[in-house]
Each structure stands twice: as C-alpha cells, then as structure tokens.
Amino acid sequence: MNVLSSWRSLSEKIIIPIAALILSLVVFGIFCALNGTNPFAVYSVIYQSAFGSAFSWQGTLVRAAPLMLTALCTALPARLGLVVIGNEGALVMGGIGAIAAGLAFSSLPPLVVQIAMAIAAIILGGIWIMGVGALKYYRGVNETISSLLMNYIAIAILNTLVEGPMRDPSSLNKPSTYPLLEVNWLQxxxxxxVHFGLIYxxxxxxxxYFLIQRTTFGFGVRTAGGNIRAAKIAGLPVGKLTLAVCFLAGSCAGLAGMVEVAAIHHRANASLNTGYGYSGILVAFVARNNPLASVLVAILLGGLLASGSGLQRSLGLNDASVLVFQGIVFLVILFSESMYGKLDFFKDRQVPPKITPSTQPIA
Amino acid sequence: MKDEKPLYIPRRQIIRGIIASTAFGVTSQLWTGCTPSEPTTTDTTATPPASGSELTIGFIFVGPKDDFGYNQSHFQGQGVISQLAGVKTVDEANVPETATVQETMLSMINQNGATVLFPTSFGYFDPHILKIAKENPTVQFLHCGGMYKEGVHPTNVGSYYGYIDEAEYISGIVAALTTKSGKLGFVAAKPIPQVLRNINSYTLGARSVNPTATVQVIFTGDWSIPVKEAEAANSMVDQGVDVMTCHVDSPKVVIETAEKRKIFCTGYHVDQSQLAPNGFLTGSEWNWGKVYTTYVEQVKAGKTLADGGIPHLVRGGLKEEFCKLSSYGSAVTDATKKEADAVLAKFMDGTMVIYAGEIKDNTGKIVIAKDKKLMQTDPTLEKMDWLVEGVVGKIG
Amino acid sequence: MAAETADWLGVPLAIIGGTLRGSAPFLFVSLGECLTEKSGKINLGLEGTLLTGAMSAYAVSYLTGSPWLGVLAAGVAGLCLGAIHAWLSQRSGVSDVAVGIAMIVFGSGIAFFFGKAFIQPQAPQLPIFEFGAWSNYPPLQSALQVSPLLLIGIAIAPIMQWFFKSTRWGLYVRAVGDSPSAARAMGISVFWVRFLAITIGSFLSAIGGACLSLYYPGIWSENISSGQGLMAVALVIFARWQPMQCLWAALLFGGAQAIGPALQSVGVTSFRYLFNASPYIFTLIIMIITCSPKRTLAGSPGALGTNE
Structure with missing residues (x-):
C-alpha cells in the first residue's frame, strides 16, 4: 500500500540520476563532436571500456575500490554538518601506519600481520581526521580548511619519511620503504x-549506512547535524559525537591507504598520493553522503576512469578528455539534485484536490 | 589521408557485452548498434599493414607527451617506430604509478592486442610491470631504467637505459669553458642515483677543463613543480651562476628562466635550443628511436626475451647512439667546440672513462681510489650516493 | 666587487625577489575568493579557474601575439566558469563545496584538453617594470623586476577594502553574506548579488592564472599551479576576509615559496619537504591560535558554510 502510493517519489529517485547521466553523455557527445570526434564512437568506447565485458567490469571495480573507502571520509562527517576534505591526508597517514605495522610484525602469521596493518592504518587515519574534529569542536577552527591544510602536511610527512628514516637504501631511484613480505600481501x-580492498x-x-540510519548513535549524529543547538539542549554529547564520527571517517580513508599498500604497492612511496582522496570527496557529494549510494557512485567513477583509458587508446582522444567528461557528469548530477521535488510528475497524488493550488511548486 | 580500415565489431566483445548487460548496458547497446564504426586504433601506418603479422606496440607515459622532457623523448621514439612497416602503436598518457597502470597494460594486451609494451616511467617497474608480466608470459615488457635482475624477475621483462651522463660530461666541458664567474648551476628533482650521476659527470666534465669551477645544485623535491624550479633557477642566478642546467621532468622552465636572466644554459632530455636562442650551448638528448627500432627488428625476427633472443639488459651511451649531444648553440666558440669534440671522439672510440680515480666527494672523502677505473657498466655507479668535489650542495 | 657580496646578500634578495615574483597569483586568487566568500558562498573551484585562466592567457597571447589580450581572455574564461559556479551553487539542495570540487575537475579538464597544443610553443610574455634599473647589482635588478599585474593586484586590494566599507554595493555584498534573509527583507536580490560576487571573484582568480603563465614562471604546463587555487581558501581565512590583509598574506605565501630554494642555494638542505609544507603548517598554527569556539572569527560572513 505504502509502496504503491509512493511509486512516483520512488521513481523520482531512479529516473533523475539516469536522466542526469544521459544528459551528461549528450553534453559530452556535443563536446566531442565540436572537436571532431564522432560522439557515437565515443559512447561505444565508453561503454565497452567501462562496462562492456567481464574484463572491463573488473577494471572498473579495481578503480572503484579505493574510492568507496575514501568517500566515507567525507560522507560520515557530513551527516554531522561538517565538510571534511582531508581524505587524501588520512589515506596517506593510513598507508604510513600500515607499512610500519606490516614491517614491524612481518614474522607473524599473514592474517595477524594484515589485521595489524589494518588496525594501524585505522588508528593513524582516524586520529588524523579526529584532530580536525577536535580543532573544530574545541578551537572552532573551520574543518574544511584545516583538513585541506592537513592533506599537504601529511604528504610532506610521507615524503620526509620515505626519503629519510623509513627509506630502504636499495630503493635507489624511487625512494620507498622496505617492501612487505609476499605472504603478507592482500590477495x-x-x-x-580485483583485490579484497573492494570487499573492505x-x-x-x-x-x-546502518550505523548512521539504524542506531541510536546515528540518530544522535543526524540530530546534531540537523541542529547543533537543539542537540546540545537535548543533552547529546556533541563533542564526543564529533570526535567519534571524525575518527570513523578518518579510519575509513586510512583503511584505503592500507589497501593501497597491502594490495597494490607492497611498500610506501610517493605513489600513495595520487588523488584517490579528492575523487572520494566528489563521490561522497554526488552520493549525497549516503554510504550505500557511495558504492554506486564509486563504481560509476571507476567506470569513467576506465573509459578515459579506452578513449585514449582507441580513439586517440587526449588524456584530459576524461577529466572534461568527469567534470560534466558531476556538474550535471549536482544540478539534478536541485530537481528533486521540483517536477510535478513525481509528486505523490495523495493530497485532496482542493489543496492542490496552494502546493504548486515554486519554480 | 587517414587510412580507413574496414572496421568490424569483434563477435566476442558483443557476446561479452550481452552477458554483462545491465540497466546501463541495455541503453548503451542501442548506441553500439548505431555506431558506424568500431575504431581499434588511431595510429596511421605509413604502409598498408602486412596481412596478419602486424605488430601492436603499447606505450605508457606518466605525464603529458609533449612536455619538452622525459615523456616527449619517449614519445619521439614511439614516433620513429610507428613509421616502420607492419608496426602499429597505441599509447596512453598521464597514467599514474598505481593500479591504473596495471589496468592500462592489461587493456592494451587484451583490447588492443599489444604484444610488446613500453611502460616508460621508472616507477612502473616494481610492482606493476612485474605483476602483469608474470600473468602474461607471451608479451614482451620493455622498461626504461635498468632494473632487471636475472633469476628474480619474470623472463619476459627487459630493461634498457642510456648512459646520458656521457653527454652531461661534455655539456659540463662546454659550460666550464663558457662561464665567466666559474659558477655553474644545476636544478635537480630528487637526490637519487640517476640524478646524482648526471650532476657528478657534469661537474667532472667542467672541472676537467676548469679545475676551479663549482656546480651549485638545488633539489626541488619533485619531478615537475614549475614555480619551485623557476625559483631555484633565479636564486642561483642571484648567487652569480652564469651557466645553468637541470634534471627535472620538463626542463622548459629552467631553460627559459636562464634565457630571461641572460645567462647560458645546457639542455636535457630533448633538444631545447629553440627555447633559448641566445644562451643555449648544447645539451644531452635521448635517442630512443634508435633503441626502439632495434627492439622492433628483433621482435619481428621472431626473437623473444624469454628465449634469450633479445637481451634482458640493454645499455649504451654516445657510442651506441642511446643518447646524443644537441648541436652547439651560437654562443659556443670554435675553441670550445674543438675541445668538446675531442672528448666526444674519445667517447665514440670507447677510450673515455669518466669515473677514473682518484675522485673525492665534496666532503673530502675518497670515493674512488687512485688507479681505479669504473667503467660505465659498473654496477656501483648505479648506486651512487655522493656528490663529487666541486659540487656545492648536500644530499640530505 | 659584486660577486663577493652575493653570498650573504643573495638570500634576502632572493626571498624579496621571490616574493615579488610569486605572490601575484596568490594575491589575485585570494582577492577573488575574498569577494566570493564575503557574499556567503565558498568557491573551492578556483583551482580549476586558475588553470583555465593560465591556459587561455597563454594560448591567446601565443595566437594573437598580445599578452594583454591573453589576460583579457583569461578573465573571460574566468567569468564563464564563475557563472557556472554561481548559478549551480545557488540552486536549492546543492552544496557549494561540492560544486567547487566538481569545478576543479571540470576546469582542469578544460584547461588540459585545450592546452595540449600550447605546452610546446613560447608565448609573448607581459612586460615588466625594472625598478632596479638604477642599481648596477644584477641580483637587485632582478629582484625588483615587477609585473604590472602585481601592481594592479596591489591596487585592487585597497579599492576592494574601500568597496566593502564605504559603498552601497559593498554593503549589499556584506548584507547578503551575513544574513541573506535580512538582505532579502531589504529588497536586495540575494541571487544576483551572489552571482556577481562569484563571477567577478572567478574573473580575478583567472587573472591570477594569467600571472602564472604570462609572467612567472611564464610557461603553460599542466603542473603550473602548485595548489594556489586551493590555498586561497585558507589564505582568505588567514586574512580574516579583509582585502588589505589578503595582500599581506599573499606576499607572505609568495615569499614562503622562495625560502626553500634560497636557503638551499647557500647550503641549508635538511627537511626539504617540511620546508615546502611550511606555509600550510604555519596557516594551521595561526588558525589554531586565533580561532575560538565561543565566537565566530571577526569578519567571518555569517552565511558562510550554511546552506542559506
């Protein structure tokens, strides 16, 4: 009954994103056509290199895996009303923690080592962003700016460690830490x-998702995010909530760093810092800070990145075209967010007809 | 004119596509249906492809292809072999040293049918190339950097690198014969052996003709960070440096800054003479086209890395044409040219040894003992972690 | 003789020169961001604007041979990107930070896509004023080479300060930024005031991009910006939303870029990366010291960070 009566608003949630995707494909097609490339060839390549085969699906998922984790670093604090963009920094710190733990405990059984790496990454990444939360709560420092600054600081710490105290002297021309033992790699x-980081x-x-939507803790977070003063009056421990949420956020990005170290690089070096953090911010925003939607958006972005590779190899478009495409997709999706509740068609028709005139949408 | 090949949609891809069809897939299938062509590559070959035996070669770059630097030098090499009969090249630029490059290599193999890959960035090797090479034993992976270790790495991996420090040595000679202040400047990215070797050879070259010359070095910390490079160049000019060179990904900023400050410069990676018409002296250039052509000939003759037909380690300097000297600029005097050409001739007949003892580092420690000669192929040179006497600067 | 004094005099001169050379982009971008934030919206996308500005300035300067046309083209490109941001970030339910990040991707995509053809050629550069011509000491001469763009930027700072303080339009911008509902009650069109503030702010930061490509370091490359666009956001807070303080902050940040290389040139080499990160560490420390949870920062626009 309930589902039946609200099918229109449900279909709104499905149709608007799809319409946005189609619109952005059209816009990008026009962009390509203006630059002398057949848009239909472009569409075909995008589809085939992102989702066209089991092979390309795997490529898409490999690219999407780190983005799911880094997206949470923005999505969780956002429910508390905080705009944290320190994903890159937390990822880097997590990577440093993971490699330190992985090297320190390398003689233990692989499973133990991996758990130790994950815990170290979670703690280090978590503390990094918890620092942002603490500065916000206790000192009133704007969390967007402080987390942005801390990205640069984390990268400087990584470079200093990798070329200094943690350097493997045999890593001659690309300074790195000592490598992990092969048994400790994430398979x-x-x-x-696709590595297990996707499952993580x-x-x-x-x-x-369940933490935020289905628990008392999550309810507290959402209340504080809605109105911080009301939450304080209601006796919610806003300070503790802030620290806890920021810790969880940072630990997710830190875990992404661990996955990069354990599954891809097997050591830490400057390649840890390649923009997964910044892509994660975008994923979180486009998913409207919903962790489940983040999964889908991360896969979409993974597909976009994969198609960027295909466009270069198969059509000879230059490497920036995928950036343009990405930009168009995200701008159009952000635009589409303002369309919710604006289109008459999706309004559930439960209201008695006599009130209809007063509820006309404000265009 | 672009050659329009008869294009077809591979049946396997259609079947895979149908299997993997999703909501997004269904809509996209419609577009695929009306796609007039299924392009497989853009590169035009000079001659019609030999039937069935066309060789597809993939190139992967870490940065843009036309940066007047490292990536461009490899892209020029790609340009040379794409002209060869029966060779088709595909490429991808701005590929970071992450899982992305693994995906790119796999796509080139599986989607473009590449059987030879040139992933050109140093950082691609470990772990990315090693992993993909193990899984694709029939594909030849040729990597720039000389990292291959017999018995440790997959047998279908090969390394090549050039002793470009020979050209740096001659650049140093030209620089030291041109300078008036006796101070030369070197903007470097990171204190790693490859870079240190160039700095040391440049300095040894300079001090072989002008024993009091010094080389000031500034490390920017990153391979491409234009503002810092310009700042480093400017502050060295302020310190009285009057010939400048660099080892960064794209030397354009340093060369142009030198020209603006009306001092001399020597180039690196590719020919930069047009960037500094007044102050350009000479420079060290890669000559990858020659190296790649040899590889292509070997592959076409049916040889592979695994069966030993293609050597796993290929290196060479000026003599082997792995690198070359840019032609002298207008500011180089005839006497200087003569002196530099004499050394060049010694490199060409193989009698020149750069690292011949006794050599001290710039803290006074003896690093190469008297009567000891380290040939270019000596592996200890590839672990260099010192700056030679005459260099002003520190690694730490 | 000049060469002997060079060693010890070189460092301060290199830092002064570096400050004058390197601060122009910081100045323009931070002034642009200041104007934007005063109206109550944040524009993180200025990094993309900066890159597009740098690319279009270089491209037009190369194609027409006139660097000033290049500066103009950068401004126009900035206006276009700014208009997208201004329109999109004001739609209901759309976060301005999210649009900013998407604009970084879009702006850098546009800049890199169309910029491919202009990495190689050399474009005519802006003229420079030789304020050091009276001296016969070359390091001093070079340190005092000043770009007219920097002078324009230095002039804009007090003008903007005066604009906010003493003009009716400045009042509108502040009113919209502090309390949109009150501004609406005053009969001000919040949408249009913000639209203008954001597009003009974007115009200014695109000019900052032109400083990079047509003055210093004077090339177009995809790595031309070392995060100046993102840093501007921090810089504006550092400057407490005061245009004049943006000027000092920009000079400070520009100078900080020069410290590392200048110290290395006399042999100080330790902690290279931490030196490079010093502006960020410094800003963070200043923010920690000066902020307080009890009150908002003086000068902070009330609507900033809210979705009003």
Missing part, C-alpha cells in the same frame, strides 16, 4: 583481478 578475490569498501559502506 585478489579468487577468479578475478563494500563492508565499510554497509556498516556506515
């Missing part, structure tokens, strides 16, 4: 080339 999911990301997103 691929059997039958595919999926689990983290699901947990985050």
């Amino acid at each position: 691929s999911i059997p039958g595919s080339r 990301g999926l689990i983290a997103c699901v947990i985050a």
Whole structure:
C-alpha cells in the first residue's frame, strides 16, 4: 500500500540520476563532436571500456575500490554538518601506519600481520581526521580548511619519511620503504583481478549506512547535524559525537591507504598520493553522503576512469578528455539534485484536490 | 589521408557485452548498434599493414607527451617506430604509478592486442610491470631504467637505459669553458642515483677543463613543480651562476628562466635550443628511436626475451647512439667546440672513462681510489650516493 | 666587487625577489575568493579557474601575439566558469563545496584538453617594470623586476577594502553574506548579488592564472599551479576576509615559496619537504591560535558554510 502510493517519489529517485547521466553523455557527445570526434564512437568506447565485458567490469571495480573507502571520509562527517576534505591526508597517514605495522610484525602469521596493518592504518587515519574534529569542536577552527591544510602536511610527512628514516637504501631511484613480505600481501578475490580492498569498501559502506540510519548513535549524529543547538539542549554529547564520527571517517580513508599498500604497492612511496582522496570527496557529494549510494557512485567513477583509458587508446582522444567528461557528469548530477521535488510528475497524488493550488511548486 | 580500415565489431566483445548487460548496458547497446564504426586504433601506418603479422606496440607515459622532457623523448621514439612497416602503436598518457597502470597494460594486451609494451616511467617497474608480466608470459615488457635482475624477475621483462651522463660530461666541458664567474648551476628533482650521476659527470666534465669551477645544485623535491624550479633557477642566478642546467621532468622552465636572466644554459632530455636562442650551448638528448627500432627488428625476427633472443639488459651511451649531444648553440666558440669534440671522439672510440680515480666527494672523502677505473657498466655507479668535489650542495 | 657580496646578500634578495615574483597569483586568487566568500558562498573551484585562466592567457597571447589580450581572455574564461559556479551553487539542495570540487575537475579538464597544443610553443610574455634599473647589482635588478599585474593586484586590494566599507554595493555584498534573509527583507536580490560576487571573484582568480603563465614562471604546463587555487581558501581565512590583509598574506605565501630554494642555494638542505609544507603548517598554527569556539572569527560572513 505504502509502496504503491509512493511509486512516483520512488521513481523520482531512479529516473533523475539516469536522466542526469544521459544528459551528461549528450553534453559530452556535443563536446566531442565540436572537436571532431564522432560522439557515437565515443559512447561505444565508453561503454565497452567501462562496462562492456567481464574484463572491463573488473577494471572498473579495481578503480572503484579505493574510492568507496575514501568517500566515507567525507560522507560520515557530513551527516554531522561538517565538510571534511582531508581524505587524501588520512589515506596517506593510513598507508604510513600500515607499512610500519606490516614491517614491524612481518614474522607473524599473514592474517595477524594484515589485521595489524589494518588496525594501524585505522588508528593513524582516524586520529588524523579526529584532530580536525577536535580543532573544530574545541578551537572552532573551520574543518574544511584545516583538513585541506592537513592533506599537504601529511604528504610532506610521507615524503620526509620515505626519503629519510623509513627509506630502504636499495630503493635507489624511487625512494620507498622496505617492501612487505609476499605472504603478507592482500590477495585478489579468487577468479578475478580485483583485490579484497573492494570487499573492505563494500563492508565499510554497509556498516556506515546502518550505523548512521539504524542506531541510536546515528540518530544522535543526524540530530546534531540537523541542529547543533537543539542537540546540545537535548543533552547529546556533541563533542564526543564529533570526535567519534571524525575518527570513523578518518579510519575509513586510512583503511584505503592500507589497501593501497597491502594490495597494490607492497611498500610506501610517493605513489600513495595520487588523488584517490579528492575523487572520494566528489563521490561522497554526488552520493549525497549516503554510504550505500557511495558504492554506486564509486563504481560509476571507476567506470569513467576506465573509459578515459579506452578513449585514449582507441580513439586517440587526449588524456584530459576524461577529466572534461568527469567534470560534466558531476556538474550535471549536482544540478539534478536541485530537481528533486521540483517536477510535478513525481509528486505523490495523495493530497485532496482542493489543496492542490496552494502546493504548486515554486519554480 | 587517414587510412580507413574496414572496421568490424569483434563477435566476442558483443557476446561479452550481452552477458554483462545491465540497466546501463541495455541503453548503451542501442548506441553500439548505431555506431558506424568500431575504431581499434588511431595510429596511421605509413604502409598498408602486412596481412596478419602486424605488430601492436603499447606505450605508457606518466605525464603529458609533449612536455619538452622525459615523456616527449619517449614519445619521439614511439614516433620513429610507428613509421616502420607492419608496426602499429597505441599509447596512453598521464597514467599514474598505481593500479591504473596495471589496468592500462592489461587493456592494451587484451583490447588492443599489444604484444610488446613500453611502460616508460621508472616507477612502473616494481610492482606493476612485474605483476602483469608474470600473468602474461607471451608479451614482451620493455622498461626504461635498468632494473632487471636475472633469476628474480619474470623472463619476459627487459630493461634498457642510456648512459646520458656521457653527454652531461661534455655539456659540463662546454659550460666550464663558457662561464665567466666559474659558477655553474644545476636544478635537480630528487637526490637519487640517476640524478646524482648526471650532476657528478657534469661537474667532472667542467672541472676537467676548469679545475676551479663549482656546480651549485638545488633539489626541488619533485619531478615537475614549475614555480619551485623557476625559483631555484633565479636564486642561483642571484648567487652569480652564469651557466645553468637541470634534471627535472620538463626542463622548459629552467631553460627559459636562464634565457630571461641572460645567462647560458645546457639542455636535457630533448633538444631545447629553440627555447633559448641566445644562451643555449648544447645539451644531452635521448635517442630512443634508435633503441626502439632495434627492439622492433628483433621482435619481428621472431626473437623473444624469454628465449634469450633479445637481451634482458640493454645499455649504451654516445657510442651506441642511446643518447646524443644537441648541436652547439651560437654562443659556443670554435675553441670550445674543438675541445668538446675531442672528448666526444674519445667517447665514440670507447677510450673515455669518466669515473677514473682518484675522485673525492665534496666532503673530502675518497670515493674512488687512485688507479681505479669504473667503467660505465659498473654496477656501483648505479648506486651512487655522493656528490663529487666541486659540487656545492648536500644530499640530505 | 659584486660577486663577493652575493653570498650573504643573495638570500634576502632572493626571498624579496621571490616574493615579488610569486605572490601575484596568490594575491589575485585570494582577492577573488575574498569577494566570493564575503557574499556567503565558498568557491573551492578556483583551482580549476586558475588553470583555465593560465591556459587561455597563454594560448591567446601565443595566437594573437598580445599578452594583454591573453589576460583579457583569461578573465573571460574566468567569468564563464564563475557563472557556472554561481548559478549551480545557488540552486536549492546543492552544496557549494561540492560544486567547487566538481569545478576543479571540470576546469582542469578544460584547461588540459585545450592546452595540449600550447605546452610546446613560447608565448609573448607581459612586460615588466625594472625598478632596479638604477642599481648596477644584477641580483637587485632582478629582484625588483615587477609585473604590472602585481601592481594592479596591489591596487585592487585597497579599492576592494574601500568597496566593502564605504559603498552601497559593498554593503549589499556584506548584507547578503551575513544574513541573506535580512538582505532579502531589504529588497536586495540575494541571487544576483551572489552571482556577481562569484563571477567577478572567478574573473580575478583567472587573472591570477594569467600571472602564472604570462609572467612567472611564464610557461603553460599542466603542473603550473602548485595548489594556489586551493590555498586561497585558507589564505582568505588567514586574512580574516579583509582585502588589505589578503595582500599581506599573499606576499607572505609568495615569499614562503622562495625560502626553500634560497636557503638551499647557500647550503641549508635538511627537511626539504617540511620546508615546502611550511606555509600550510604555519596557516594551521595561526588558525589554531586565533580561532575560538565561543565566537565566530571577526569578519567571518555569517552565511558562510550554511546552506542559506
């Protein structure tokens, strides 16, 4: 009954994003056509290199895996009304923690080592962003700016450590830490080339969703995010909530750093810092800070990045075209967010007809 | 005219596409249906492809292809072999040293049919190339940097690198014969062996003709950070430096800054003479086209890395044409040219040794003992962690 | 003889020169961001604007041979990107920070896509004033080479300060930024005031991009910006939303870029990366010291960070 009566608002949630995707494909098609490339060839390549085969699906998922985790670093504090963009810094710190733990405990059984790496990454990344939360709560420092600054500081720390105290002297021309033992690497999911980091990301997103939507803690967070004064009057420990949420946020990005170290690089070096953090911010915003939607958006972005590779290899478009495409997609999706509740068609027709004139949408 | 090949949609891809069809897939299938062509590559080959035996070669760059630097030098090499009959090249630029490059290599192999790959950035090697090479034993992976270790790395991986420090040595000679202040400047990215070797050879070259010359070095910390490079160049000019060179990804900023400050410069990676018509002396250039052509000939002859037909480690300097000297600029005097050409001739007949003892580092420690000669192929030179006497600057 | 004094005099001169050379982009971007934030919206996308500005300035200067046309083109490009941000970030339910991040991607995409053809050529550069011509000491001469753009930027700072303080339009911007509902009650069109503030702010930061590509370091490359656009956001807070203080902050940040290389040139080499990160550490420390949870920062626009 309930579902039936609200099918229009449900369909709104499905149709608007799809319409936004189609619109952005059209806009990008026009952009390509103006630059002398057949847009239909472009669409075909985008589809084939992102989702066209089991091979390309795997490529998309490999690219999406770190983004799910880094997106949570923005999505969780956002429910508390904080705009945190320190994802890159937390990822880097998590990577440093992971490699330190992985090297320190390398003689233990692989499972123990991996858990130690994950815990170290979670703690280090968590504390990094918790610092942002603490500065906000106790000193009133704007969290967007402080987290942005801390990105640069984290990268400087990484470079200093990698070229100084933690450097493996045999890493001659690309300064790195000592490598992890091969048994301690994070393996691929059997039958595919996607590593287990994808599973970590999926689990983290699901947990985050239930934590925020289905628990008292999450209710407190959402209340404080809605109106901080009312939350304080209601006796909610806003300070503790801020610190806890920021810690969780940072720990997710830190875990992404651990996955990068354990599954991809097997050591820490400057390659840890390649913009997964910034892409994560975008994923969180486009997913409207919903952890489950972040999964889908991360896969979408993974597909976009994969198609960027295909466009270069198959059509000879230059490497920036995927940036243009990405920009168009995200701008159009952000635009589409303002369309919710604006289109008459999606209004549930439960209201008695006599009130209709007064509820006309304000265009 | 672009050659329009008869284009087709591979049946396997359609089947895969249908299997993997999703909501997004269904809509996209419509577009695929009306796609007039299924382009597989853009590169035009000079001659019609030999039937069935066309060789597809993939190039991967870490930055843009036309940066007047490292990536451009490899892209020029790609340009040379794409002209060869029966060779088709695909490329991808701005590929970071992460899982992305693994995906790019796999896509080139599986989607473009590449059987030879040139992932050109140093950082691609470990772990990315090693991992993909192990999984694709029939594909040849050729990496720039000389990292291959027998018995440790997959047998279908090969390394090549050039002793460009020979050209740096001659650049140093030209610089030291041109300078008036006796102070030369070197903007460097990171204190790693490759870079240190260039700085040391440049300095040794300079001091071989002008024993009091000094080389000031500034490390910017990053491969491409234009504002810092310009700042480093400017502050060295302020310190009285009057010939400048660099080892960064794209030397354009340093060369142009030198020209603006009306001092001399020597280039790196590719020919930069047009950037500094007044102050350009000479420079060290890569000559990858020659190296790549040799590889292509070997592959076409049916040789592979695994069966030993293609050597795993290929290196060379001026003599082997891995690198070359840019032609002298207008500011170089005839006497200087003569002196530099004499040394060049010694490199060409193989009698020149740069690292011949006794050599001290700039803290006074003896790093190469008297009567000891380290040939270019000596592996200890690839672990260099010192700056030679005459260099002003520190690694730490 | 000049060469002997060079060693010890070189460092302060290099820092002064570096400040004059490197602060122009910081100045323009921070003034642009200041105007934007005063109206109650934040524009993180200025990094993209800066890159597009740098690219279009270089491209037009190369194609027409006139660097000033290049500066103009940068401004126009900035206006276009600013208009997108201004329109989109004011739609209901859309976060300005999110639009900013998307604009970084879009702006840098546009800049890199169309900029490919202009990495190689050399474009005519802006003329410079030789304030050091009286001296015969070359380091001093070079340190005092000043770009007219920097002078324009220095002139804009007090004008903007006066604009906010003493003009009716400045009052409108502040009113909209502090309390949109009150501004609406005064009969001000919040949308249009913000639209203008954001687009003009974007115009200014695109000029900052032109400083990079047509003055210093004077090339177009994809790495031309070392985060100046993002840093501007921090810089404006550092400057407490005061245009005049933006000027001092920009000079400070510009100078900080020069410290590392200048110290290395006399042999100080330790902690290179931490030196490079010093402006960020410094800003963070200043913010920690000066902020307080009890009150908002003096000068902070009331509507900033809210979705009003």
